[in-house]
Amino acid sequence: MEIPEYQPKQIEAEVQEYWHQQQSFRVTEDPDKEKFYCLSMFPYPSGQLHMGHVRNYTIGDVISRYQRMQGKNVLQPMGFDAFGLPAENAAIKNQVAPAEWTYQNMAYMKEQLKRLGYGYDWSRELATCRPDYYRWEQWLFTKLVEKGLAYKKMSVVNWDPVDQTVLANEQVIEGKGWRSGAPVERREISQWFIRITDYAEELLADIDKLEGWPDAVRTMQRNWIGRSEGIEIDFKTEQGQAVTCYTTRPDTLLGVTFIAVAAEHPLAKQAAQGSEEIANFIEECKQVASAEAELEKLEKKGKPLGIQVIHSISGEKIDVWVANFVLMAYGTGAVMAVPGHDQRDWEFATKHNLDIKPVITPADGSRLDISEAAYTEYGLCINSGEFDGLDYESAFAAVADHLEQQSLGRRRVNYRLRDWGVSRQRYWGCPIPVVYDEQENVYPVPDDDLPVELPEDVALKGVGSPLTDMPEFLQTHVPGGHAPATRETDTFDTFVESSWYHARFCCPDSDQAMLDQRANYWLPVDQYVGGVEHAVLHLLYARFFHKLMRDIGLIDSDEPFTRLLTQGMVLKDGAKMSKSKGNTVDPQAMIDQYGADTVRLFVMFASPPEQALEWNDDAVAGANRFLRRLWNSVHSNHDYFQAASDLIQFDQAGQARWLSLPQSESAKALRLVVHQLLQRIQRDYAKHHFNTVIAACMEMTNAIEKADQTEPEQAAVCYEALTVITKVLAPIAPHITHVIWQRLAGTTELIDAGWPQVDEQALVSDSIEYVIQVNGKLRGHLKVASSASKDEVEKLVIDDPAVKRYTQDKPIRKIIVVPGRLVNVVC
RNA sequence: GCCCAGGUGGCGGAAUUUGGUAGACGCAAGGGACUUAAAAUCCCUCGGGAUAAUAUCCCGUGCCGGUUCGAGUCCGGCCCUGGGCACCA
Numbered sequence: 001m002e003i004p005e006y007q008p009k010q011i012e013a014e015v016q017e018y019w020h021q022q023q024s025f026r027v028t029e030d031p032d033k034e035k036f037y038c039l040s041m042f043p044y045p046s047g048q049l050h051m052g053h054v055r056n057y058t059i060g061d062v063i064s065r066y067q068r069m070q071g072k073n074v075l076q077p078m079g080f081d082a083f084g085l086p087a088e089n090a091a092i093k094n095q096v097a098p099a100e101w102t103y104q105n106m107a108y109m110k111e112q113l114k115r116l117g118y119g120y121d122w123s124r125e126l127a128t129c130r131p132d133y134y135r136w137e138q139w140l141f142t143k144l145v146e147k148g149l150a151y152k153k154m155s156v157v158n159w160d161p162v163d164q165t166v167l168a169n170e171q172v173i174e175g176k177g178w179r180s181g182a183p184v185e186r187r188e189i190s191q192w193f194i195r196i197t198d199y200a201e202e203l204l205a206d207i208d209k210l211e212g213w214p215d216a217v218r219t220m221q222r223n224w225i226g227r228s229e230g231i232e233i234d235f236k237t238e239q240g241q242a243v244t245c246y247t248t249r250p251d252t253l254l255g256v257t258f259i260a261v262a263a264e265h266p267l268a269k270q271a272a273q274g275s276e277e278i279a280n281f282i283e284e285c286k287q288v289a290s291a292e293a294e295l296e297k298l299e300k301k302g303k304p305l306g307i308q309v310i311h312s313i314s315g316e317k318i319d320v321w322v323a324n325f326v327l328m329a330y331g332t333g334a335v336m337a338v339p340g341h342d343q344r345d346w347e348f349a350t351k352h353n354l355d356i357k358p359v360i361t362p363a364d365g366s367r368l369d370i371s372e373a374a375y376t377e378y379g380l381c382i383n384s385g386e387f388d389g390l391d392y393e394s395a396f397a398a399v400a401d402h403l404e405q406q407s408l409g410r411r412r413v414n415y416r417l418r419d420w421g422v423s424r425q426r427y428w429g430c431p432i433p434v435v436y437d438e439q440e441n442v443y444p445v446p447d448d449d450l451p452v453e454l455p456e457d458v459a460l461k462g463v464g465s466p467l468t469d470m471p472e473f474l475q476t477h478v479p480g481g482h483a484p485a486t487r488e489t490d491t492f493d494t495f496v497e498s499s500w501y502h503a504r505f506c507c508p509d510s511d512q513a514m515l516d517q518r519a520n521y522w523l524p525v526d527q528y529v530g531g532v533e534h535a536v537l538h539l540l541y542a543r544f545f546h547k548l549m550r551d552i553g554l555i556d557s558d559e560p561f562t563r564l565l566t567q568g569m570v571l572k573d574g575a576k577m578s579k580s581k582g583n584t585v586d587p588q589a590m591i592d593q594y595g596a597d598t599v600r601l602f603v604m605f606a607s608p609p610e611q612a613l614e615w616n617d618d619a620v621a622g623a624n625r626f627l628r629r630l631w632n633s634v635h636s637n638h639d640y641f642q643a644a645s646d647l648i649q650f651d652q653a654g655q656a657r658w659l660s661l662p663q664s665e666s667a668k669a670l671r672l673v674v675h676q677l678l679q680r681i682q683r684d685y686a687k688h689h690f691n692t693v694i695a696a697c698m699e700m701t702n703a704i705e706k707a708d709q710t711e712p713e714q715a716a717v718c719y720e721a722l723t724v725i726t727k728v729l730a731p732i733a734p735h736i737t738h739v740i741w742q743r744l745a746g747t748t749e750l751i752d753a754g755w756p757q758v759d760e761q762a763l764v765s766d767s768i769e770y771v772i773q774v775n776g777k778l779r780g781h782l783k784v785a786s787s788a789s790k791d792e793v794e795k796l797v798i799d800d801p802a803v804k805r806y807t808q809d810k811p812i813r814k815i816i817v818v819p820g821r822l823v824n825v826v827c
Numbered sequence: 828g829c830c831c832a833g834g835u836g837g838c839g840g841a842a843u844u845u846g847g848u849a850g851a852c853g854c855a856a857g858g859g860a861c862u863u864a865a866a867a868u869c870c871c872u873c874g875g876g877a878u879a880a881u882a883u884c885c886c887g888u889g890c891c892g893g894u895u896c897g898a899g900u901c902c903g904g905c906c907c908u909g910g911g912c913a914c915c916a
Contacts, residue, residue: 166914223830610832
């Protein structure tokens, strides 16, 4: 029989059209079926898909299709994270409105996603830049304002003094503005914040529940929240002005030799008024971008303010310094310095010739040496008056009690986590729905006036937001009155939109409420898939928003994502694929050349999903070769399968039913291999080790090709094996398997076909091959009857002539038998 | 600077429920078959070294040390690479 050629372009178009006609991936809530909600992080519409997207979405699609074949009601939606900085940059560069650019990109990328054969329910598509989406986050924000969970305060931004604009951290290159080249300054402006710190305790505690998340991500989130127990201490000036410091080491309180405050601290500002030197220093501190990584790398500098405070216990006078390593956004913006027992303080004190006072000594009695570095371990108090001899815990309690009695301090739980600043001084984002009257009083926009729509037809000049030049947007009235008011021109951080899209996908057309009852059917997301780079920020904000929505009564669940898979980067020549490095591979070109199935297969085969993937053009061709081999194997052996049909038949779910099991040794051996491989495949699918699933399919294909198809029992085993391969490969290469399935089994829909089961009978074998070691070194193999007892195995091994060669005449000291696997003879 | 990962052949990676045959599967490379030729396909070899040898032996999972009958896997100390650090998304 003539074997038809494998033509991916043609069959993929046909199969995709079939799914479209059948509406195969459109789902509704079905209380009788177990639901499975699989979500991949939606893309920013930058123009075209890159390989990172292809990898992310292939992983998500494989999991979705796998779960569907387990009989679940699977929701897999897709949309666009459409607001953001790149649209503004493109607008300036190409003279096109950000909205137009974004909508064009979304249309193109949607076609690419369809071409890859992903099983999305497109009826649920959403884009965050559409008013029917963002009106609900505006609504939620107004509720947060009413509840006091959103508030305004001064905070620092990167300011480009030439372009007169705020820069993102990314736009600051080596301390200079990316366009102007001018040194960036830190500037304080009034911005909106959401009280994520009110939820710090719950966000921390619930990490324990996230058993389906990678431990690395859970650890990073715990550390990011950074709960600590300590005390807050007031140090007062002689005039009674207090400087409050937070410390987790109250046992070192008597070792404080100076206080350091941030440049933005009120005391520093006050001192600057009387001293040009201090004013200059504070100015110097501002000539640095606001990113923490930058600040931490700075040379530690400071100046005495000429202000002294009184030590809360010793009564000594202590100098207050302003220092560039103290962050205003952290704790109280002031730290008590203990150079003897904190390394950074030690370095600062050494440099500025400040006192270093030892107050902790090693508990084991070894000699304290702080001449080269601070001693930062816990120990026993010394030089601390009434606290001498106490260990860390008793000293903590004693100092805290003492300060609380004197009203000079208090126990406090502190978090490293800071409130979430959501204001952005940008145009292409969701307008923050508040207005200000002439006295700067704040009014949240009432529900009936939402959404506050962003004008889309604008020209961008690159200086400031166009909204500030649009009186029709800007000018309004106070809600319910006639007094003139001005709209907020800042927009939300785009992390706000991506913090709740997972919920909106459940009911994207709900126009009476942010979410409706359908959300509780689908939520929480059973499997979330996306890049590790989101391990902290996005994933923490989404967890936070989920709890906000719960507390406002919209949903029942506490956490948004039950399981999380963080996929690795896509590399080429050892570096991350990126335009700037010029090492990108266009997914479209690969799809055009080999088809979507080949690209999907390669991406899943090249490495396990969590690890980095090294792109290799030749290996893509190899993936295509495997699909062709499979295709040819199905078609060339078809006649033999017909001949084997009195041995094996398939039920409606496509499950193999043997009418009489194979009797020949060769067929039984082949079937043992097939079912052993299937066992591995089951295990690896459950663990998301798709690369080894594919390797096992390749091994199975190799085994079939070596078999003698003219022998009916072997042909029947091959037939069974091919149905197994087709099914387990269906989630990965859905088009070719759809067509092959028609050929093999006929009637049932492959996307809903049952999953193949391991036949325990096929795994039974009457002998086991043991690995033989002498003194831990591999010395041979020995076939032993499966029924042999441990003692029998031992005896067989000792008597084995090959083993005798190695043991010589040395007495055998010990024999270790690992049942079914290995024997180690020690002599 | 701080937090989190990862280092296995020429390359991507594999090594079962966390200690039990290191290198599955694929790519590349070399040799051969088929072909007028090429492509495609098929067969063989493929960590390093010693050796006439597909026999046998030694070495080998970033580096140094430890635990164990046995370590890629566990423990201690380093080195290097990658991700995140709150305005890239």
